Amino acid sequence: MRPEEQERADFQVMVSKVITRFNEIEFQLNAVLIRGLELPKHKQKFAFSVLFNNAILPFAQKVKLLLNLSSEMKWPTLDSGSFHRLMQIRNQFAYCPPSEWIKLTI
Secondary structure, three states: OOOHHHHHHHHHHHHHHHHHHHHHHHHHHHHHHHHHHHOHHHHHHHHHHHOOOOOOHHOOOOOHHHHHHHHHHHOOOHHHHHHHHHHHHHHHHHHHOOOOOOOOOO
């Protein structure tokens, strides 16, 4: 593999890892919110699949909800800066200029 091809492949792996990890974090955040809101079992699936769907409640709003819930429930103080850093990293990938390295076929 030529060096530029290896660099492209490495970049694609990195993007994939960042997106996958962010999705895992968001999944865990959803679970914490559902548990913290003390939703009954029969409402948890709806909350998880509909209310906490990213099209309805974006990550930034979930963080605000978590911070408010944490304060209300007297949980240990959360570092909101860590969540903002996560959002910055995610946004660098989500809103970066198109690259000739990334090919999207629809």
